[in-house]
Amino acid sequence: MANFEIRAKDGLARLGRFSTKHGTVKTPLLMPVIHPGKSIISPKDIVDVFGFQMVITNSYIINSHEKFREKAIAEGVHGLLDFDHPIMTDSGTFQMYFHDLPEEEIDPLAILEFQKQIKTDIGTILDAFSKPDVGREKVEKDVELSLERAKMSVGKKDEMMLAGTIQGGIYEDLRERSAKAMGALDFDVYPIGGVVPLMEMYRYSDIVRVTLATKKHLPPDRPVHLFGCGHPMLFAQAALLGCDFFDSASYAKFAEKGRMLLTTGTVHLKDLSELPCECPICSNTTAEELKALPKDKKDLALMRHNLYVSAAEMRRVRQAIADGKLFELAALRARSHPALLEALQVMTENMDQLIESDPFGKSSSIFYTGVETAVRPEISRFHERVLSRYPFKTTDTIIIVPDIGERPFSDTASTIIAEVRKRKPEEVLLMFLTPMGVIPWELEHVHPAQQCIFSKSVDPVTLNISKKRLQEILEIITFNKIVWFERESPTNQLSKGLSDQYNLTKTTTASETITAIENLDSEKSDWYIRKLRAVLMYQWGENAGDIANKEGIQVVFSRSTGKIRHVTLENEIIFTVVPTTGLLTPTFKGGEILLHANIDSTFLVTMEKDAAEFVAKGRSALAKFVKNASSNLKAGEEVLVVDNESNLLGVGRTLLSGVEMLVFNRGVAVNIRHSRNI
């Protein structure tokens, strides 16, 4: 029984809810580590003062001290910590590694039983921690031993939730093997273990590789915990890779050494003349005053600072996921340390895995942050969709208009657009060339075309990607000539070399550009039909495009913006354009038309019989009642929700991917916009 529910996604990140006997928590979340005897800050204050939702403590430490053990057995771990929010316990694996304890020090089943006995919310198996650089053979043994213990533990978890740690060192294939085998067992949380030493050595790119390898094979309906990752400068990137749980002993350990955690790295109090932080501690004192405090008071002040900073960053991460802006936050943080930037580069080399998961149909702006921007999931996917779904493959002239950075960019080419509107696609196609690549005029309002904000000084890597994308588009279209409207733009230089391959005319004014289009026989063409076809195909594939040419199709323009607002068929609205995404949302009638047009079955979600009636009445389609969904279906798509006999129940936007819908038994799969009986 999974206790995890997804509310929003961004990259591989999930904004979620996780339910325990002691309440439901929001993820991604950070659990401060509580030492049952030593913690200066009480678990109560961790929640009440700093706003955390959950803590983690160590069952091995509790069990090894009679005083803690007896109280925990009598009053539960919640009694011991005087805390009534969720508690996770670790097993002692880390202490075994850290203090090099002998194998027989902890019995895996005894520590499991002890965690059950003290009524922790989430216990952890005794996994086998692989030290870095011990060699592959040893790591392989640790993976096997962890799996063996996992198998003997998982059936005995009873009421307690259990975390099954993935080991595998820096070896991606071992991580994958471990994740596959562990993923097949019924754990409630999957920690990624063995990464603390990597963290300490700033080997963040190894952490990225290991995390991506592990994530590939874990069941999507269980949270993933990055064990021992407590530095706030890592949260954004780790969350973007799909980590849901974090724990921090760093807040205390760093403080004891006079070190302050910042989202940009670590600073030593002794080096500071100013406190570079806005937390309540730093706002109410000075560096000199802090330095002058006695050690215990200073430690406490720094711990509190570290907790404030860590909590705030986790809130920022959650908000960024909700806004579809986590990539930008991670890119920003990556500028704090070269090792983090390298990690970001490793992530961009593995972008396919993020594209798989990143939701379609976001409306957020996309700020250029550097070389990584052009391959962001939203942008890569736009280009891929244009390549595979752009309807117009034959024309006489392609006009290329470099993007001068203004938004909406179409306003800067209104004279040319007015001419193109009069022509048919067989005569002329208009393409905007932006640093993200080519935007066909028909898709000018589709996200992220107008939402990508670049600086004038775009880097050469990005321009190269843009050029490659231009070439790929030119290869799928048959045409006679290119008219290139030269403008002051970073992408203007990309015409270089094109004249060797193509019949290229350069123009410098809009009227020159128009004159350069040969005056082909132009019967009146309904330009919006052309746009409609392009957007329909972009969203639902080839067959949907034909709806644009149905007898009786008309469009209604917005009075304020002049953009297409609605599409009607015989005066009934069938689609509405979402102003922020340029995408179509069907009405129920529109859904029926899509269904009859025989669109790709990727966009059909079939409900169980018992739930059909609810969806027909407009209730959300819940994941646990989804009977069938395509493995190609992504989160964020506009889909048709049908019953067993393919009758349309409702139309709406997916919150989960097709794969997730089939796995999750909590939460919403499709938010229904319109339904049969309303």
Ligand code: GUN
């Ligand atoms: N704490 C930090 N790393 C680990 C790990 O790999 N396993 C366990 N159980 N706890 C940890």
Ligand code: ZN
């Ligand atoms: Zn501070």
